[in-house]
Amino acid sequence: MTVTRRLGMLSRSPAPRLACALLLGLCTVPPVGADALLALGIGDLEGPGWRASGISLSLAHEDSGRFSGRVRIASLELPPPLGRREGVEGSCLDLRITTRTASCRDLALAIHLGGPQPLELHGGFDYRRNDGALSGWLEWPAAAPGRLRLAATRDGDDWTLRLEAEQFALADLALLTARLADLLPLDWPDLAGQLTLSLVARGRAEALAGAVFALEAEGLGGSNEAGTRAAEGLALSLRGSAWPTDGGLALELRGSADDGEVYLEPVYARLDEHPLHFTGRGRLAADLIELDRLFIEQRETVHLDVAATVSRDSASGWGLRQAAVRLVEASLPGTYEVLLKPFLAGTPLGDLQSAGRLRGEVRLGDGGLEALWMRLDDVYLDDREDRLAAYGLSGELGWAPLQEGRDASRRLALHWSGGFLYGLPIGAAGIELEAPGARWTLPRATRIPVLDGALEIEALEFGEPGTGGEGIRFEARLSPLSMRELSRALDWPPLSGQLAGTLPSLNFADGVLTVAGRLEAEMFGGRIAVDNLRVERLLEPLARLQADVEIRGIELAALTEAFSFGLMTGRLDGYVRDLELIDWRPVAFDARLYTPPGDRSRRRISQRAVDNIASLGGGAGALSSGFLRFFEEFSYDAFALGCRLEQDVCLMSGVEARDRGYVILRGRGLPRIDVMGFAGRVSWSALVGQMEAIMAAEGPEIR
Secondary structure (H helix, E strand, O other): EEEEEEEEOOOHHHHHHHHHHHHHHHOOOOOOOOOOOOEEEEEEEEEEEEEEEEEEEEOOOOOOOEEEEEEEEEEEOOOOOOOOOEEEEEEEEEEEEEEEEEEEEEEEEEEEEOOOOOOOEEEOOOOOOOOEEEEEEEOOOOOOOOEEEEEEEOOOOEEEEEEEEEEEHHHHHHHHHHHHHHHHOOOOOEEOOOOOEEEEEEOOOEEEEEEEEEEEEEEEEOEEEEEEEEEEEEEEEEEEEEEEEEOOOEEEEEEEEEEEEEEEOOOEOOOOOOEEEEEEEEEEEEEEEEEEEHHHHHHHHEEEEEEEEEEOOOOOOEEEEEEEEEEEEEEEEHHHHHHHHHHOOOOOOOEEEEEEEEEEEEEEEEOOEEEEEEEEEEEEEEEOOOOOOEEEEEEEEEEEEOOOOOOOOEEEEEEEEEEEEEOOOOOOOEEEEEEEEEEEEOOOOOOEEEOOOOOOOEEEEEEEOOOOOEEEEEEEEEEEEEEEHHHHHOOOOOOEEEEEOOOEEEEEEOOOEEOOOEEEEEEEEEEEEEEEEEEEOOHHHOHHHHHHHEEEEEEHHHHHHOOOOOOOOOOOEEEEEEEEOOOOOOEEEEEEEEEOOOOOOOOEEEEEHHHHHHHHHOOOOEEEOOOHOOOOOEEEEEEEEEEEOOEEEEEOOEEEEEEEEEEEEEOOOOOOOOOOOOOOOEHHHHHHHHHHHHOOOOOOOOO
16 A cells, blocks of 8 residues: 655654654554565655655564564655755564564664765664654664664653763774765864763753763874874863753853874864863854853963854854953963964064963954953063063053044053063063054153163054054164173174164064164264165064165274274274175175275274284285384375175275285385285185184284
């Protein structure tokens, strides 16, 4: 016979309704005599969201005296993501039917899901015909010691659903996902570890009353094909409950991960060193996810308290509506090493030693960032490459977007006990910035100690990212500091005198530092001015500097004494044009040092200085007779030495050209001495090495 039937009295969930319909079809068949065969054709069964077509049932009496039954569904339509499935087959080789009950102890189901092999499940069921009570279970895989087991019972309107797994090998999931490839496109092909799972859901009629679940996993491992996500030896524990509320589902959960390694590009964490614990509660609805609270604690790293709302609308789909993230505490160095360092790699902050604590809060809305607050407590940052450091750093940042009709709290205050920048010590000081508009400004002049002097900042201004005016303006004055202290701090040869000067408007935008004006400093009784200063990739590898330098009125006595060059008196002018440094090493320039025209100062040079100057030009002092070696000093008329650097070669020049070379020092009076240079092309590396050797030498002068 063939029948078409609607089973409206069953659960609205597609799977229970279909299973109940098939089981009822088997169980309502009356027992028949030996060797008898009964076949039924059921055209269609359907309910909300599902439809089964081409259903056929058969019942046979086996030689053993037991009944067997078989069912086949030609086409099964289920809600997404299951969709339409062709071919569902089931059989029971131990079907027991009485006037009151029907049961099966050997149920096998084969579901064709589009993969190369059908998904095969094994289980059984019990059915009472008088009150319709039904219970059943399915297991996968059938032969594994650790298996997934799904069991369901229904007694009147009450129902229970259980999903259990005991020491289930996750490697077996590869077999399951291969059969569900079009439903579950998982990108983890090499799962490892074991899983113990327990989920119990109870309800009445068509409603869920509540559910509890517990999950324990050990030795979890695997990675995606791209290698951007990976885990090894992961130990995970998760427990929670759910119940209906306000048209949705309320959830509570707690969990921990206290062993193993995790990589989520670019973050890598060892959970045995930094175990993770979390608790949360929230609500799920069709178009709404509300996270009332998610508290995350990672030992020696961060403590976070998060609340958020995500919703969906027809125009924009799912999106974040609001969120509040409170940083209860972030401990250094854990937070830096685990969470920050991967994102700072390749920047000046990419390799720091750190200590201290951070606190803060971030508020987000559907329009983006709404408020930011951050507090630093006794933070220490020390660059392992000796580029920068800050000690005892404390302060606070408050920020909110500018909105018409609302005063935003926008202020930065930082204080520190010390630090350094490229080896230059920075004393205890502080700085405060305010942003009443789109640009941050320094409300008052600030003094920062540097060695025995100070950097007096008169103006500092910069714009926020995205405002179109992100550049930095900086104006300051350097009060005199000891050149001896500076040379000691920078590991230079001992220098004398003081360094002072002004820093005109400095601008920083798009990673490029430029000086809008002339940078001037006072050194060795004269002045040094820098024009057209430009630095690309400041504090980064392969930084590039370009500038023009002008030198006026340097006292040669102070300069040569500082560099142990041998005594030379008089004044010195010069220039360095088209200077270019890569990674702070010269690669090109056109430089010239010379005695200024019209200089009336006393010009004397020692025998040692004569020898050193001659060696730089590849020549020697031209003595008119041997007795001159007994003179301690000589007068000179003019001095000049030039170098145009190209491809690590210096093209040398002097006061004037001669037949076989050039004059570096032109003597005057009696006894007269001239210094000639004969090397027109000199290796820059060799020249630098020669100058270093001259400054390191403390040998006696010829007298």
